[in-house]
Amino acid sequence: MTIDEKLSHFYDITVEEAHEKAAAILDEHKAALEKMAEEHKTLSEENAQTQIKAETASARREINKALSAEQLTIKRDWTRKQNELKEKIFSEVKGLLESFTKTPEYENYLTAKIKEALDFAGNDEITIYLSPEDRSLAEKLQHTTGTAIQLAKDSFLGGIRAMIPQKNILIDHSFAGNFEAAYKEFKFDGGPEHE
Template identity: 50%
Template sequence: MTTEEKLQHFYEVSMESAREESEKALEEYRAALSQMLAEHKEDKQKNAGGQLKLETENAKREINKALSAEQLHIKRRLSKKQQELREELFVEVKNKLEAFMSSPEYLVWLEEKIREALTIAGEDEVQIYLTPADTSLLETLAARCGTPLLVSQTPFMGGVRAVIPAKNILIDHTFKTLYENEKEEFNFDGGLLHE
């Protein structure tokens, strides 16, 4: 082998070795870059997932907050409307009571309630009161029922109030008491269970 051949051989071996080392280094660099890229993607996905979760939770909170505010607003409007309807209803009830008091049936009803009070009292003394507005019916009812009647000093819209002192009983068939009890206990029920 001549010197030139040796040099050529040395050159080829050196170049081959350099090429192999270069490729090995390049391969390691590519692997490192690939690993860094994978780690970077994983970190970004974790961060994006965390960010997405955080944004989702914030959005849910905002939606719930808006929902609660709207529900409260609806409840207030509903309550206000119910109150208006309740007032209208009880004005109508009062008007119907007044209409009933002007009818002949009212006299019959009063007579029934007076007779009930007399039955409960039995032989005991009973004081039966009419409201001042029913003073014109006093004599007629007293004659029909065969008992003296009194006019109450306190108006009670209509009806009868009876006191049996011996039995310590108050019989209250007054429209005022019935009206106020109904107004106090009245509740708007609705929905499938109450239709």
């Protein structure tokens, strides 16, 4: 083997080794880059999932906030409408009471309530009061029941009130008392379970 051949052979072997080393370094570098890319991909997916969860929670909070505000508005409207209806109902009831006080049945009602109060008082002193609107019935009721009737200073829409001073008892069969009690206790019970 001549020197040129030896040199050529040495050159070929060196170049081949250099190519192999370069290929090994490239493969190693490529594997490192692929590993880094995979880690970056995994990290990006985790970050994306975290961001999706955060944005979903934020969207839920916004929806709940809007829903709560709408429920509050609906409840206010519902309460306002209930109050309007309650006022209308009790206005009609008051009108019916006023109409009732102009009927013969009203005089019978007053007579019955006065007799109940007299029976309850027994032998005790009792004072019977009529509402000022019932002034025209006072004399007739005194004659019918055989007891003195006084007119109250304040109106109580009709009915009677009676006082038994010895026992400190007030008998209240006034329309105003019952009307106010019904007004305070009145509730709208609605919905499927009440239908």
